[in-house]
Amino acid sequence: MKKIEAIIQPFKLEDVKEALKAIGVDGMTITEVRGHGRQKGHKEVYRGQEYQVDLLPKVKLELIVDSARVEEILQTICKAARSGKIGDGKIFVLPVEEAIRIRNDDRGEAAL
Amino acid sequence: MAQAPPTLEQKVEALQSAVASAQTSGDNAWMLASCALVLLMTGPGLALFYGGLVRRKNVLGTMMHSFILMALATVIWAVVGYSLSFGEGNPFVGGFQYLFLNGVGMQPNADYAATIPQLTFMAFQMMFAIITPALISGAYAERIKFNAMLVYTALWLFIVYFPMAHMVWGKGGLLNAFLGGKIPCFDFAGGTVVHITSGVSALVAALYLKPRKGYQEEPMRPHSLVLSFIGACLLWFGWFGFNAGSALGAGGLAASAFVATHFGAAAASVGWLLAEWLRTGKPSVLGGISGCVAGLVAITPASGFVKPMPALLIGFAAGIFCYFMVAIVKMKLGYDDSLDAFGVHGAGGTLGAILTGVFATNAVNNALKDSAGNPLPLGLVDGNAAQIANQAIGAGIAIVLGAVGSFVCLKIADLVCGLRASAEHEVDGLDLSMHGEEGYNLEA
Numbered sequence: 001m002k003k004i005e006a007i008i009q010p011f012k013l014e015d016v017k018e019a020l021k022a023i024g025v026d027g028m029t030i031t032e033v034r035g036h037g038r039q040k041g042h043k044e045v046y047r048g049q050e051y052q053v054d055l056l057p058k059v060k061l062e063l064i065v066d067s068a069r070v071e072e073i074l075q076t077i078c079k080a081a082r083s084g085k086i087g088d089g090k091i092f093v094l095p096v097e098e099a100i101r102i103r104n105d106d107r108g109e110a111a112l
Numbered sequence: 113m114a115q116a117p118p119t120l121e122q123k124v125e126a127l128q129s130a131v132a133s134a135q136t137s138g139d140n141a142w143m144l145a146s147c148a149l150v151l152l153m154t155g156p157g158l159a160l161f162y163g164g165l166v167r168r169k170n171v172l173g174t175m176m177h178s179f180i181l182m183a184l185a186t187v188i189w190a191v192v193g194y195s196l197s198f199g200e201g202n203p204f205v206g207g208f209q210y211l212f213l214n215g216v217g218m219q220p221n222a223d224y225a226a227t228i229p230q231l232t233f234m235a236f237q238m239m240f241a242i243i244t245p246a247l248i249s250g251a252y253a254e255r256i257k258f259n260a261m262l263v264y265t266a267l268w269l270f271i272v273y274f275p276m277a278h279m280v281w282g283k284g285g286l287l288n289a290f291l292g293g294k295i296p297c298f299d300f301a302g303g304t305v306v307h308i309t310s311g312v313s314a315l316v317a318a319l320y321l322k323p324r325k326g327y328q329e330e331p332m333r334p335h336s337l338v339l340s341f342i343g344a345c346l347l348w349f350g351w352f353g354f355n356a357g358s359a360l361g362a363g364g365l366a367a368s369a370f371v372a373t374h375f376g377a378a379a380a381s382v383g384w385l386l387a388e389w390l391r392t393g394k395p396s397v398l399g400g401i402s403g404c405v406a407g408l409v410a411i412t413p414a415s416g417f418v419k420p421m422p423a424l425l426i427g428f429a430a431g432i433f434c435y436f437m438v439a440i441v442k443m444k445l446g447y448d449d450s451l452d453a454f455g456v457h458g459a460g461g462t463l464g465a466i467l468t469g470v471f472a473t474n475a476v477n478n479a480l481k482d483s484a485g486n487p488l489p490l491g492l493v494d495g496n497a498a499q500i501a502n503q504a505i506g507a508g509i510a511i512v513l514g515a516v517g518s519f520v521c522l523k524i525a526d527l528v529c530g531l532r533a534s535a536e537h538e539v540d541g542l543d544l545s546m547h548g549e550e551g552y553n554l555e556a
Contacts, residue, residue, distance in 0.1 A: 044333065
């Protein structure tokens, strides 16, 4: 099992969800986060006072998936989330030791 | 036995009484509605406007600064404030004839408003005594202790507001153009009494308290311009009561002030947005709503004296001037008037007071008459250039009283309980440290 963490542009969330649904991935957790990589922030002006806003709103998707499907899912997310501009985000893949379905104690891939 | 038919005299008497009663009904209806409109300006209008401009951790504390005055200023006003403002005293402050509202009832007070109960007049003026100190809270926002704020504000009403209200509007007041003042100053709805005093007092408070921790180093963006937007629009709405209500009746003068008020707000919104757009490249919502408030401030003293076209001019000038004060002058001088109480109310109020001397005309307001009953010229447009000097003296007195009075009140409050919240409390936010609660418990 692997955990896929994808940090994407908020406006790409619907596209990514649709694309994942189309290949049969239907479990995910989504968080609204703020952060930045190489993308520079933007300037806001309130009554003449300028503020540099560095931490930009992003959406983080977390999926735990069967190791065999990781590559396919990564390609799907990349394709759906890409606008080609700086700030499109990043994806990380991590190993997962165990998964448990709380309702009935299912373990491992059966719990996904 | 059949009753004798009424004589002509009896008929006329009955008719006169019916006419007076009808006028009282009409005027009093508008004035009671105006009282409620002016109260709405403080809560929720000003509370939302200021509350949205602070950081999330201070939203309740900031709203409380407005709300508590709806309570505290009312009590002080009822007990002694109305008397000190509108009782007969010396040219500087009223006496104690209306202490505990003694003698203030359903009968009109002909000196101030002959067609409405004095209770209505008292209530209308009370709403001004509530909002004026609340305006100052923009300067000390996010860093004053709540108990110090109460002491400061209560003292301020006695030292600044009641004397200023008496001087401009009270019978025999030094600046009262209509009731025997030595220096006739035109202030229809509170340019000097409300906006200059509060704006200048705010500047002194900002300087005395020093900037917020982290000012100019860390971001202090408004946490919700949505709240501020709603608040500003409620201020605009309530201001019809503030200015048109200051006609103290429901006649033509109220209509004239209503239109002037609206035109001032609209033109100032355009002026501020235009200045901002040209300077920074973007017209902001905060700019638009700040402009409307600046215009409402500047048209306040003029609203019952000027025609509609000068109202547009006054508003437009105020929008540009206040933008300049807030966005450029404040940055250069570096004081932390957190929500720009001085840049909007002090600067806009002063501009409005002076321009009232330019555009006031007896074609709008003919209350000032010579001994033969002919209306006297009012401002420069009527050929009375000297009025500009009178207006400047009135503004000058308000500036000095506001500055010195505010300093004295700050000093006393500081000695009594310490003005500024501890660094820890300031970092935690006033909501938690002063009131033990938070504005947004989204997980609850």
